[in-house]
Amino acid sequence: xxxxxxxxxxxxDEGHELxxxxxxxxxxxxxxxxxxxxxxxxxxxxxxxxxxEMAALDWAGLGLPEELGGAxxxxxxxxxxxxxxxxxxxPSPLLASSVIAAELLLAAGGDAERELxxxxxxxDAIVAPALDxxxxxxxxxxxxxxxxxxxxxxxxxGTKLFVPYAHVAERVLVAARSAPGPDGISLFLxxxxxxxxxxxxxxxxxxxxxxxxxxxxxRAGERELVGKPDCAGxxxxxxxxxxxxxxxxxxxxxxxxxLELTLRYAQDREQFGRPVGQYQAVQYLCSDIAIDVHLxxxxxxxxxxxxxxxxxxxxxxxxxxxxxxxxxxHIVRQAHEVFAGAAFMLENDLQLFTRRAKHWELxxxxxxxxxxxxxxxxxxxGIG
Amino acid sequence: xxIRFTPEQxxxxxxxxxxxxxxxxxxxxxxTEFDEDEERWAFAxxxxxxxxxxxxxxxGWPREYGGLERPAAERFILAEELTYREAPLVxxxxxxxxxxxxLLGGTEQQKRRFLPPIARMETFWVEGLSxxxxxxxxxxxxxxxxxxxxxxxxxxxxxxxxxxxxGDVMYLAARSDPSSRRHEGLSIFCLDMKAKGVTxxxxxxxxxxxxxxxxxxxxxxxxxxxxxxxxQGWRYIMNAFYGGGGHAAHMYYQRMLDTLVAWCREHRRGxxxxxxxxxxxxxxxxxxxxxxxxxxxxxxxxxxxxRQRAPAFAGALGTVVMKELRPRFSETLHRIVGPLAQLRxxxxxxxxxxxxxxxxxxxxxxxxxxxxxxxxxxxxxxxGLPR
Numbered sequence: 220x221x222x223x224x225x226x227x228x229x230x231x232d233e234g235h236e237l238x239x240x241x242x243x244x245x246x247x248x249x250x251x252x253x254x255x256x257x258x259x260x261x262x263x264x265x266x267x268x269x270x271x272e273m274a275a276l277d278w279a280g281l282g283l284p285e286e287l288g289g290a291x292x293x294x295x296x297x298x299x300x301x302x303x304x305x306x307x308x309x310p311s312p313l314l315a316s317s318v319i320a321a322e323l324l325l326a327a328g329g330d331a332e333r334e335l336x337x338x339x340x341x342x343d344a345i346v347a348p349a350l351d352x353x354x355x356x357x358x359x360x361x362x363x364x365x366x367x368x369x370x371x372x373x374x375x376x377g378t379k380l381f382v383p384y385a386h387v388a389e390r391v392l393v394a395a396r397s398a399p400g401p402d403g404i405s406l407f408l409x410x411x412x413x414x415x416x417x418x419x420x421x422x423x424x425x426x427x428x429x430x431x432x433x434x435x436x437x438r439a440g441e442r443e444l445v446g447k448p449d450c451a452g453x454x455x456x457x458x459x460x461x462x463x464x465x466x467x468x469x470x471x472x473x474x475x476x477x478l479e480l481t482l483r484y485a486q487d488r489e490q491f492g493r494p495v496g497q498y499q500a501v502q503y504l505c506s507d508i509a510i511d512v513h514l515x516x517x518x519x520x521x522x523x524x525x526x527x528x529x530x531x532x533x534x535x536x537x538x539x540x541x542x543x544x545x546x547x548x549h550i551v552r553q554a555h556e557v558f559a560g561a562a563f564m565l566e567n568d569l570q571l572f573t574r575r576a577k578h579w580e581l582x583x584x585x586x587x588x589x590x591x592x593x594x595x596x597x598x599x600x601g602i603g
Numbered sequence: 604x605x606i607r608f609t610p611e612q613x614x615x616x617x618x619x620x621x622x623x624x625x626x627x628x629x630x631x632x633x634x635t636e637f638d639e640d641e642e643r644w645a646f647a648x649x650x651x652x653x654x655x656x657x658x659x660x661x662x663g664w665p666r667e668y669g670g671l672e673r674p675a676a677e678r679f680i681l682a683e684e685l686t687y688r689e690a691p692l693v694x695x696x697x698x699x700x701x702x703x704x705x706l707l708g709g710t711e712q713q714k715r716r717f718l719p720p721i722a723r724m725e726t727f728w729v730e731g732l733s734x735x736x737x738x739x740x741x742x743x744x745x746x747x748x749x750x751x752x753x754x755x756x757x758x759x760x761x762x763x764x765x766x767x768x769x770g771d772v773m774y775l776a777a778r779s780d781p782s783s784r785r786h787e788g789l790s791i792f793c794l795d796m797k798a799k800g801v802t803x804x805x806x807x808x809x810x811x812x813x814x815x816x817x818x819x820x821x822x823x824x825x826x827x828x829x830x831x832x833x834x835q836g837w838r839y840i841m842n843a844f845y846g847g848g849g850h851a852a853h854m855y856y857q858r859m860l861d862t863l864v865a866w867c868r869e870h871r872r873g874x875x876x877x878x879x880x881x882x883x884x885x886x887x888x889x890x891x892x893x894x895x896x897x898x899x900x901x902x903x904x905x906x907x908x909x910r911q912r913a914p915a916f917a918g919a920l921g922t923v924v925m926k927e928l929r930p931r932f933s934e935t936l937h938r939i940v941g942p943l944a945q946l947r948x949x950x951x952x953x954x955x956x957x958x959x960x961x962x963x964x965x966x967x968x969x970x971x972x973x974x975x976x977x978x979x980x981x982x983x984x985x986x987g988l989p990r
Contacts, residue, residue, distance in 0.1 A: 227676055228605045229899075229906040235604075295604065482986055497989045502982035506923065509986060513920055517899035518892075524606050538895040541888060590888025597864050597887055598878055 229520065235299040238292075242300055245276070246307035252568050255308050259571075263387070264428030265310045274342025279317045283325075287333065289340040294461065294527040298468045298520070305469025306476045308575055310427055312345045314465055315383035319458050320346035320392045326454035327406050327446035335390070335408075346408070347388035349379035349432050350455070357588040358459075359401045359452050364434065366395035366405055372440035373397065375407060378433050381582070385411065385418045385430035393434065398449045406445035406454075413437050425578035460536045461526060463583045467519035467543045470579050474512035474550050477572050481505055481554045484561075495557070504553040511546035511553075518542050537592040544586030547576040606902060608676065615677055619684040626653055632689040636765065637810035637964055644769070647691035652724040660698050661722035664706065668714050669722030675909040679901070682851035687858050696766075697721040697728035701774045701830070704791055704839040708831030716827070717793065729770030731761040731794065731817060732840065738763075739969075739976045741776075742785040742837065746819060748777040748792060755779070755824040757794065760816060763970075767803050767815035770796045775819075776836050789836030793828045794819070810964045844922075844971050852925060853898035856932060859961060860890050862954050863936055870953070872941070886939050893932050900924060916985030923981050926974035933965035 231239070250269060258266050273279060282297045283289025290296075297318070304313065321339050324332045324346070338344035352361055364377030375395050385391060390408050397405040409416060415437040421429045445451070485496030485505060495501050518539035525532035551573040555562050562569040584592075608616070631646050654660055663678045664670025685692055698721050705714050720726040737744040746759025757777055764773070773794040780788030794801070800822035806814040831839055864887065867878035877883055900921040907914050914921070937944045940958050948956035968974060982988045 226605060226674075226909045227608075227679070227902050227905045228910065229903055230604060230910070232604055478986075482988065485988060494989055499979070502986075502988055503978060505986055505988060506920075506978050506981045509916060509981065510920060510924055513916070514896050514899070514924065517903060518895060520604075521606060521895075521899055521902075524604055528607065530607075534891075535895065537888075538892050541892050542896065587885065590885045590892075591881075593888035593891040594878075594884035597860075597891060598868065600864075 229517070231295065231299055231520075235295055238296060239299045239303055242278075242303035243306065246303055246309060250307050250309055252308070252571060255310075255571060258310060259426035264426065265312070265384070267387075269309070270311055270342060273311060273313065278313060279342035280340030282318065283321055283336065283340040287336045287340050294464075295523055297461075297465060298523040298527075301465045301468035302472035305472030308473060308571055312347075312384045312387075314462055315348055316345045316388075317342075318465060319348040319350075319462050322458040322461060323348065323392060323406060323451070323454050324408075324445060326457060327451050329446065331442070332408070332445065338389075344390075345384050345388045346390045346392050347382050347385045347430075347432075348458075349382040349385070349391050349393045350459075351379060351381045353378050353380055357584045359404060359455060362394050362396050362404055364393070364395045366397040366407070366439070368397070369438075372438060372443070373405075373407070375409075375434045375437045375439055378431060380421065380429075380431050382418075382430045382432045384428055385432055386420070386428060391416070391432055392445070393432070394451060394455060401452050403449050404451040404455060405448045406451045407439045407443045408445050409437060409439065409443055423578065425574045427575075427578060459583055460533065463540045464519055464522050464526065464536055466579050466583055467515060467539050468523070470543050470547050470550075470576065471512060471516045471519060473572055473575065474508070474515060474546070477550055477554050477569070478505070478508045478512055480569065481508060481557050485557055488561075501557055504557050507553045508550050511550050515539070515543050515546050534593065534596050537589045537596070540584055541586050541589035541593060544580050544584075544589060547580035551576045608680065612676055612680060616680045616684060619681055622657070623684060623688050623690060626650060627688060627690055629688075631691070633691055634689060634960075634964070635691050635693050636967070637808075637812040637960070639811070639813050643691065644693075647693050648724065648727075650691055651693050654692060655722055655724040658722070660692075660694075660724060661702065661718065664702065664718065664722070668706075668718035670718075675905050679851060679905045683854050686851045686854035689858065693766075694721065694724060694727055696730045696774055697726060700730060700843050701728050701793070703843050704774075704830050707842050708835055708839055710831075712827070713830060717830070727766070727769055727771045729764055729766050729773050729796070731764065731773040731775035733763045734760055735762050735816075739972050741840070742789075744776060744778065744789070746775070746777045747781065748779045748790060748824070749781065751823070753826040755792065755826070755828070757792070757800075757819045757822045757824060759819050761819070762814075762816050763806070764803070764815040764817045765812065767796070767817055768805070768813060772796060773817065774830075776840060779833055779836075783834075786837035788834050789840075790833050791830040791836045791839055792824055793830055794822060794824060795828075798822050798824075808967070810967050811960065850904065851901055853894055853901050856890075856894045856897055859932070859936065859957075860887075860894055862957065863887070863890070863939065866953055867939065877939070883939050886935050890932060890935055893928055893935075896924065897928065916981055919977050919981035919985045922972075923974055923977045926968045926977060929968045930965045933962045937962055 277290045280289030281292050285291045316339055321336060324336055335344055339346060352363055366373040366375050388411055391411055393407045393409060394404055395407060396403050415435040417433040419431040421431050423429050482505060485501055486494050488495050522532050522535040522539045525535055554569055558569055561567055633643050635647055658671045661670035662673045662681060666672055702718060702721055705717055732741060734744050748755045748757045773796055775792040775794040776789055777792060778788055779790035800820040802818045803815040808814055868876060870877045940953055943953050944958040946952035946956055947959050983990050
């Protein structure tokens with residue numbers, strides 16, 4: 220009998236802790252914040268050499284099946300890795316390509332996509348998921364880009380926003396509405412240089428490589444269709460849910476670092492003859508950060524564990540995302556209050572976290588959307 | 604990492620539920636902190652005795668003291684089920700505070716003397732910590748215990764004595780070393796509430812409960828009424844406040860949320876069900892996040908207790924969250940319910956007037972220290988900021 224199964228244990232397994240520690244060491248050396256500053260100003264918006272090294276560490280295929288060259292390490296391993304990717308504020312195609320796009324291809328696709336999935340797992344191919352739209356809504360209802368049936372296939376027209384890494388992607392994976400209702404979504408895998416497909420840079424607060432993708436009557440045939448038509452809804456919900464929890468992990472890792480930076484400053488900075496960390500108001504600000512980060516950690520870890528264990532996790536994931544959506548903003552705001560004027564200057568590292576936190580807050584379902592998802596589940600659950 | 608209960612643990616949960624189905628008619632469920640109805644209290648004592656007869660009061664204690672040596676996860680399951688159904692398990696000062704001190708620091712003799720009667724619900728304990736001049740600053744207490752031969756003579760005043768008028772004995776913190784100050788030199792005693800020199804005066808509170816001032820006028824205590832070691836009182840009290848495991852506060856909030864959701868689905872306002880109001884839906888989602896946050900803090904407590912891990916942030920983070928969350932939960936609930944939330948029981952009051960009661964109860968978030976004091980503990984001992 221394994222005594223461990225008798226216990227509620229919230230600590231990450233030893234293997235995941237090892238992954239976490241080695242990732243932290245690697246990224247601390249290989250991607251200090253000074254390097255992030257350079258990358259944010261660059262055309263590419265990420266470090267391709269670092270991406271190759273991450274792929275060599277099997278990170279690009281961490282959650283993907285072994286028969287595709289992945290490590291099949293499970294969702295908690297991905298969660299543990301993203302704690303460190305968040306701490307180091309690494310911009311990379313990992314979440315977009317290896318998690319969202321790959322999960323969609325795995326769930327909805329057949330054999331046609333296996334070769335591409337192999338190259339996603341090895342980091343050699345980047346596939347950019349094109350899901351969000353200009354109205355700024357979330358969920359299946361928000362997908363309005365039309366896939367109109369024509370002879371030989373479909374014609375796609377509309378706009379996608381926040382498409383990550385479209386500028387270097389081999390393919391763009393577009394979610395389009397091929398029929399009305401939640402079951403009317405189809406996925407199309409398009410070449411970036413498809414006729415009628417235009418990629419436009421979207422300058423954003425986090426200086427991430429995000430793009431608008433305009434589709435003007437782009438033709439797609441059976442070859443471009445992923446899986447069956449009108450079937451992609453469930454796969455999209457699952458991909459969004461997983462990616463959302465990994466964003467939470469990034470927020471937790473970054474939040475822990477923000478707390479460390481803030482506490483150090485509160486201890487070192489003296490005004491009116493004493494460290495500012497001695498003032499009760501400043502202590503409140505610091506404890507706000509600690510509380511927000513710790514609850515984000517607990518809530519997201521619960522959802523991650525359930526996903527890893529193959530249990531339904533929609534309720535826990537929505538709770539984690541709803542909390543993170545508020546915490547992301549609050550953590551950096553309180554930190555800025557402690558640092559005061561010093562952190563308003565770009566030379567201070569805090570603003571790197573502040574701008575990235577805004578992206579995390581709003582990506583993949585903001586608080587308002589997640590609270591509605593919770594309410595819908597409460598409504599249908601009955602007294603329990 | 605593991606958050607799922609085993610099949611054996613789920614079977615235990617079913618066993619507890621069956622017991623409650625048999626022994627707890629829903630009409631007999633009540634909040635023993637804020638309800639002084641004597642008929643209900645008679646039921647509560649009988650109910651607690653029945654739990655004791657099954658050995659469930661001291662579920663985790665060593666067998667020789669009346670316990671069943673069951674692990675933290677099972678104590679947690681029991682707490683979840685009792686809390687969700689608002690089961691009137693009484694004597695929390697006995698099986699919580701007093702038992703905790705005895706198991707931590709009691710002599711063998713003390714354990715054998717005091718624990719079995721608690722396990723059987725034969726002795727009702729009340730709390731003697733706070734004083735008029737020592738609330739959040741408990742270390743400022745002045746009630747003294749001086750030696751007289753082998754006896755102790757206790758003099759002073761305690762306040763906020765919850766359930767004082769029902770108590771057989773008091774868990775008393777007194778200064779046993781007259782030259783000591785603050786948290787040095789404090790000892791814990793078991794004081795007979797019927798002893799000569801003990802008088803009470805009532806303090807009825809906003810929640811609907813009766814607390815008391817307790818006057819101790821040279822009350823004589825035999826030597827064997829000292830609990831644990833002389834002078835170790837502060838350590839025992841801190842263990843009770845920051846030691847973890849076994850509480851299931853999330854089920855208190857889950858019950859309120861479930862009751863509220865059911866009402867929102869039935870009640871109509873402005874031409875639609877309350878639950879169809881988009882603003883209400885946002886607020887319900889916010890309440891769900893609060894419940895899940897508390898659930899995870901309780902899981903973390905069990906996780907730490909089972910693994911014998913010291914809690915992060917000196918155990919203060921969870922406490923701050925709980926104390927600040929209680930008013931917020933109640934206020935959000937009131938926004939959803941609207942003007943009907945002010946009604947005490949009548950045929951118009953939503954869910955039997957509970958919204959009104961829960962709101963008054965939500966002002967009781969200071970026991971064991973205010974949220975602000977706990978924030979100070981979090982900031983200094985938890986985060987290392989300078990005092």
